[in-house]
Amino acid sequence: MKINGKVVALEKKITLQDYLNAQEFDLRLIAVELNGKLVPKSAYATVILSDEDVLEIVRFVGGG
Amino acid sequence: MAKKRPEPMEHLDWMEAIDTDIMDRVLRGAEAYLCRQYTGREVENALAADHLSPGDFCALLSPAAMPYLEDMAVKARLETRKKFGNCVQLFTPLYISNYCDNHCIYCGFNCRNKIRRGILSLVEVEAELEAIAATGLKDILLLTGENRSISGIDYLGEAVKLAASYFPAVGIEVYPLNVAEYLFLNKCGADFVSVYQETYNPLRYAQVHRSGPKRSYPYRFHAQERALRGNMHGVAFGVLLGLGDCHHDAFAAGLHAYFIQQKYPHAEISLSVPRLRPYINDRDLFPQNVGEKQLLQVMLAYRLFMPHAGITISTRERAAFRDHVVGMAATRISASVKVGVGGHKQEEKGDQQFCIADPRSVKEVHQMIVERGLQPVYADHVRV
Amino acid sequence: MHDLLTIGKHDFRSRFILGSGKFSLEMIKAVIEHGGVEMITLALRRANIGGEANILDYLPENIVVLPNTSGARDAGEAVRIARLAREIGCGDFIKVEVIRDSKYLLPDNYETIKATEMLAKEGFIVMPYMYPDLNVARALAEAGAAAVMPLGAPIGSNKGLCTRDFIKILVDEINLPIIVDAGIGRPSQACEAMEMGVAAIMCNTAIATANDTALMAKAFKLAIEAGRAAYLAGPGRVLHSLAEASSPLTGFLEE
Numbered sequence: 149m150k151i152n153g154k155v156v157a158l159e160k161k162i163t164l165q166d167y168l169n170a171q172e173f174d175l176r177l178i179a180v181e182l183n184g185k186l187v188p189k190s191a192y193a194t195v196i197l198s199d200e201d202v203l204e205i206v207r208f209v210g211g212g
Numbered sequence: 213m214a215k216k217r218p219e220p221m222e223h224l225d226w227m228e229a230i231d232t233d234i235m236d237r238v239l240r241g242a243e244a245y246l247c248r249q250y251t252g253r254e255v256e257n258a259l260a261a262d263h264l265s266p267g268d269f270c271a272l273l274s275p276a277a278m279p280y281l282e283d284m285a286v287k288a289r290l291e292t293r294k295k296f297g298n299c300v301q302l303f304t305p306l307y308i309s310n311y312c313d314n315h316c317i318y319c320g321f322n323c324r325n326k327i328r329r330g331i332l333s334l335v336e337v338e339a340e341l342e343a344i345a346a347t348g349l350k351d352i353l354l355l356t357g358e359n360r361s362i363s364g365i366d367y368l369g370e371a372v373k374l375a376a377s378y379f380p381a382v383g384i385e386v387y388p389l390n391v392a393e394y395l396f397l398n399k400c401g402a403d404f405v406s407v408y409q410e411t412y413n414p415l416r417y418a419q420v421h422r423s424g425p426k427r428s429y430p431y432r433f434h435a436q437e438r439a440l441r442g443n444m445h446g447v448a449f450g451v452l453l454g455l456g457d458c459h460h461d462a463f464a465a466g467l468h469a470y471f472i473q474q475k476y477p478h479a480e481i482s483l484s485v486p487r488l489r490p491y492i493n494d495r496d497l498f499p500q501n502v503g504e505k506q507l508l509q510v511m512l513a514y515r516l517f518m519p520h521a522g523i524t525i526s527t528r529e530r531a532a533f534r535d536h537v538v539g540m541a542a543t544r545i546s547a548s549v550k551v552g553v554g555g556h557k558q559e560e561k562g563d564q565q566f567c568i569a570d571p572r573s574v575k576e577v578h579q580m581i582v583e584r585g586l587q588p589v590y591a592d593h594v595r596v
Numbered sequence: 597m598h599d600l601l602t603i604g605k606h607d608f609r610s611r612f613i614l615g616s617g618k619f620s621l622e623m624i625k626a627v628i629e630h631g632g633v634e635m636i637t638l639a640l641r642r643a644n645i646g647g648e649a650n651i652l653d654y655l656p657e658n659i660v661v662l663p664n665t666s667g668a669r670d671a672g673e674a675v676r677i678a679r680l681a682r683e684i685g686c687g688d689f690i691k692v693e694v695i696r697d698s699k700y701l702l703p704d705n706y707e708t709i710k711a712t713e714m715l716a717k718e719g720f721i722v723m724p725y726m727y728p729d730l731n732v733a734r735a736l737a738e739a740g741a742a743a744v745m746p747l748g749a750p751i752g753s754n755k756g757l758c759t760r761d762f763i764k765i766l767v768d769e770i771n772l773p774i775i776v777d778a779g780i781g782r783p784s785q786a787c788e789a790m791e792m793g794v795a796a797i798m799c800n801t802a803i804a805t806a807n808d809t810a811l812m813a814k815a816f817k818l819a820i821e822a823g824r825a826a827y828l829a830g831p832g833r834v835l836h837s838l839a840e841a842s843s844p845l846t847g848f849l850e851e
Contacts, residue, residue: 152642172646177653179640179683186679204642206680208651210616210624211639212664212693212800253832260833263768285845286838474769477734503851536848 150202158199165192168205178207218428220418227431228390228438234471235433241266242412242464250274259283264517269466272513273459281509288515289540295520298586301544302577303351305385306340307553308332308371310562312357314424316410318455318488318499320565321357323424330553330562331362337371341378343557347548347574350591351381353406358387358426365393369400376401381593383448387425388435394442403595405439406448407432408484411456412464420455436472445593446480447472448524453510454488454502462510466517473518482522482544483514487529504533511541527551527568531580534570539586547577599828601796603773604689604721604742606660610634611790612820613662613775614813615800621654623809628656631813637662637691637798640681652686661686662723669696671710678715690715691745692724701751705732709739716740725777728762733770743772745798748789749779752801756785760792767793783812783819790823791831 149158164187168175180187181204187195197203216224223229250271258268259280271277272284309331312321320327332340344352352375356363368386375382383404384397394405411417414429421427436447449469451461465483473481487507488499507529514523525534525542527549538545549571553562572580581588600607614633616624628636636659638651655661663681668674671694678690692715694707708724709732715722721742726732728746736744746763749755756779757763766774773795780786786797797820806812839845 152644168646173643174646174650177650177684178643179680181676181680186676186683189683189685204680205644206640206684207643208638208661208663208681208684208686209641210619210621210651211641212615212617212637212666212691256835257833260835263764282839282844282846283835283837286840289845290838504849505846505851508846508849530850532848533850536845540845 149197149199152203152205158197161196161198163193164195164197167197168192173205178205180205217423218425218431220414220421220427220429222428223431224425224428226390227388227425227428229430230391230434230438230441232434232437234437234468234475235430237471238412238433238464238468239414241467242460245270246460246463250276252276252279255280258516259287266467266470266517269513269517270459270463272516273462273466273510275459277509277513278505281505281512284509284512284516285540288512291515291519292539292541292543296543298539299543299589299592300538300581300586301351301522301589301592302349302547302574302581303353303381303383303544304344304347304349304546304548304556304574305353305355305551306337306344306375306556307355307551307562307565308337308340309356309359309363309367310553310565311359311362312424313360314358314426315422316424316426317420317422318410318452320563327563330560332554332561334367334370334374336554336558336561338374339557340554341375344548345378348578348590349547349574350379351383351593352379353383353385353404354402355385356387358424360387365389365396369396372397372400372402376595380591380595383446385448388432389438389442391438391442394439394444396442398443401595403445403593404448404480405436405444405446406450406484407435407439408448408450408452408486409433409465409468410452411461412451412468413456413460416456433468436468437475440472440476440479446482448482448484448522450484450486452486452488453507454499456500458500458502458506458510462513466514469518469521473521480522481518481520482524483518484524484526485511485514486526504529507533508537508541511537515541527570528566529569531570531572535580535584538581539584545577545581547572547574599824601773603723606721608634608660608796610817611796611824612786612817613637613777613796613798614803615777615798616651617800618804619809621649621651624651624654625656626810627803627813628659630810630817631803632817633659633813635660635662635689637664639664639666640677641667660689662689662691664691664693664725665711666693666695668694668711669707670694670704671707671714674707674711675714678711678720679718682720688719688721690720690722692722703727703747705729708732709735712736712741713739723775728759728766730762730765730769733766737770737772741772743775743795744770745775745777747778748776748785751778753779754781754802755779756781757789760788763789763794764792783815786816787819787823787826790820791826793827796820
C-alpha cells in the first residue's frame with residue numbers, strides 16, 4: 149500500500165478509521181484521498197483498505 | 213398590432229421585457245445623487261479627479277459648476293484629445309419616413325400634428341443614399357417615426373441593406389425593437405442604434421407621451437441593452453434638453469450609459485445633446501429654457517465622466533457653437549443635413565422634425581474642421 | 597454602525613487577512629491577536645505521522661480559516677486540493693492559488709478562472725489570487741468568485757503596490773471586494789491600498805520577517821484601519837486650474 153508516496157506493508161485488511169487511529173492521527177485535523185478520490189469523513193469507518201491502495205493524508209500547515 | 217395605449221411603466225404584449233436591473237439602478241441613482249445641493253468644493257474635487265464617480269459627475273452638472281465652466285472646458289479638451297486625438301467624425305441623418313403613431317407633445321412628427329407625411333420607396337431611398345455618398349460621407353444614420361405597419365421591420369431591413377451597400381457605417385434611430393429584430397437589422401448591415409429617452413423622469417415622461425407605444429417608459433429605456441444583445445456594435449443615449457429638468461435628465465442619461473458600458477465593455481457608447489428647438493405647431497409644452505452655457509456644461513460633464521464615449525453635436529445648434537465644441541467635447545458632427553423626409557436627392561417628401569440652425573454642406577463642415585486644426589474622419593468603422 | 601467587510605455571506609470587522617507561512621506555531625497566536633486578524637490562510641500538505649503539532653490547535657476559536665491551493669499547477673490540482681481542504685471541516689472558503697512559475701511565483705490567471713468556475717459550482721466561497729487584469733477579473737466575477745485578490749508585487753518581494761494603477765481599475769470596475777495579496781512590505785503600503793478603495797489586505801512575509809512580529813502585526817492593523825478611514829472620509833483633491841483668462845475656450849457662448 150502506498151501512503152503519501154511511501155510504500156508500506158499492510159498486514160491485514162483494516163478499515164481506514166482503524167488504520168488512522170493506529171497511526172495516531174487526529175481525525176478532526178486531516179483529510180484523506182484514496183486512489184485519487186476524496187473520502188468523506190463519514191465513510192472512514194466503512195472503507196476497507198487493501199494492499200493495492202494509494203492513500204494521501206493531508207493536514208493544514210502554515211504557508212500559501 | 214393592437215394600438216393599445218400602454219400604462220407608463222407597462223410593456224405591451226409584443227414588447228420584449230428583458231431581465232436586467234439597470235433601470236432600477238439608474239432611477240435609484242438619480243434619486244440618491246440629485247436630492248443634494250452641490251458646492252464649489254465638490255466641483256473642484258471632480259475636476260481634480262482622474263476618474264470621476266457618479267457623485268463627481270452630478271456635481272459637474274449642478275449650478276455650482278457654472279463658475280467653473282472654463283476649467284471644465286480646458287480639461288474636457290485635454291480628455292477629448294487623449295482619447296480621440298484630433299479626429300472629428302462626419303455623418304448625416306436620412307429620414308426615410310415620418311409616419312408616427314405616438315402622441316409626443318414636443319415633437320414635430322407627433323401623430324396629432326397636421327404635417328405632410330411621407331415615406332420613401334426603396335427606389336427613392338437608394339437615390340438619396342447615392343446622393344449622400346457622392347458627398348464623400350461614409351457614415352449614415354437612418355431615421356423613421358414610429359409606425360410598425362407603414363415603416364415596419366421588413367422595410368427597415370431593406371433600407372438598411374441598401375444603406376450598407378453604400379456606407380461602411382450604418383446607424384439607425386428608429387422606434388425601439390425587440391432583440392430578434394435588432395439581430396435581424398444587424399445582419400442586414402446596421403451596427404449602431406440610437407434611442408433617446410427624451411426625459412428620464414417617469415412622471416414627466418408620462419406627461420409628454422400621451423399615447424402610442426412610446427408611452428411605455430421601460431420598453432424605451434431598455435432599447436440599448438436589447439440592441440447590444442442583438443449584436444449591435446454601438447449604442448447612443450440622450451435626452452431632449454429642456455423637456456424635463458436638465459440636471460436630472462443629463463445625469464440619468466450619463467448614468468445609464470455608464471452602467472451599460474460596465475455591463476457590455478465591448479460596446480461603443482455615444483451621447484447626444486439635442487436641445488428643444490422650435491417646430492411646427494409647438495404650443496402647450498412649457499419647456500425649460502436651456503441656454504448655450506448649460507448645453508455646453510452638459511457636454512463637458514459627459515466628456516469628463518466618460519472620456520472614451522463619443523459625443524454628437526447636431527444641427528439644432530448654430531454653426532459657431534458647433535465649430536467651437538468639436539475637439540473640445542464633441543467627436544461627431546452632422547453635415548449637409550435635411551430633417552424632412554428625403555431631401556438630399558429630391559424635394560423633401562414629408563415635413564421636417566425640427567428647424568435646423570446649421571445648413572452647411574459636407575465640404576463646408578470639412579473645411580471648418582481643418583481650419584480649426586482638427587482632422588475630419590469619414591470612416592471610423594468598417595464591417596468585415 | 598460597523599463598516600463590515602462581506603465575503604460570501606460572512607461579515608468581518610477586520611480587513612487584515614494573515615498569511616501563515618514562515619511563522620513558528622508559537623508566534624502565530626500573538627500575531628493574530630495583535631493584528632486583530634479574523635481570517636487566516638493555510639496550506640494543505642501531507643500529514644506523514646500522527647501526533648505531531650497541528651496549526652489548527654494554535655488558532656483562536658472563532659478565526660475563519662481560508663485554505664489555499666498552493667502547490668497546484670493547474671485547475672484540476674487546485675480543485676483536488678480544495679476538496680480535500682474542505683473535508684477537514686473548517687468551512688467553505690477557498691483561496692485559489694495556481695502557480696506554474698517557480699521563478700517569480702506569478703499566478704496563472706487562466707487556470708485560476710477555470711478552477712474558480714468549478715469550485716463555485718461546488719458551493720465553495722472562492723477567493724482567487726490573480727495578476728491584475730480587468731478582463732480576467734470580469735471572468736472571475738462571472739465564474740462566481742466571492743472576491744478578487746490581485747497581487748501588488750511578486751510574492752515575498754516586499755515591493756509594495758507595483759500594480760497600483762491596475763488595482764485601482766479593479767476597484768472602479770469590479771463589483772466584488774478587491775483584496776490586495778502579495779508584495780506588501782510595509783504598513784504604509786497597506787494603508788495606501790486601503791485609501792484607494794481596496795477592501796482588505798493579505799500579508800505574510802512583511803510580518804514574518806520583522807524583528808518584532810507581534811508589533812509589526814499591530815502596525816499593519818493600525819495602517820489598514822487608517823487607510824480605510826481615509827477612504828471613507830473622502831479625500832479632498834487640489835484643483836490646478838489650467839484656464840487661460842486671455843483666450844477662454846468658452847468665450848463664444850451666447851444667451
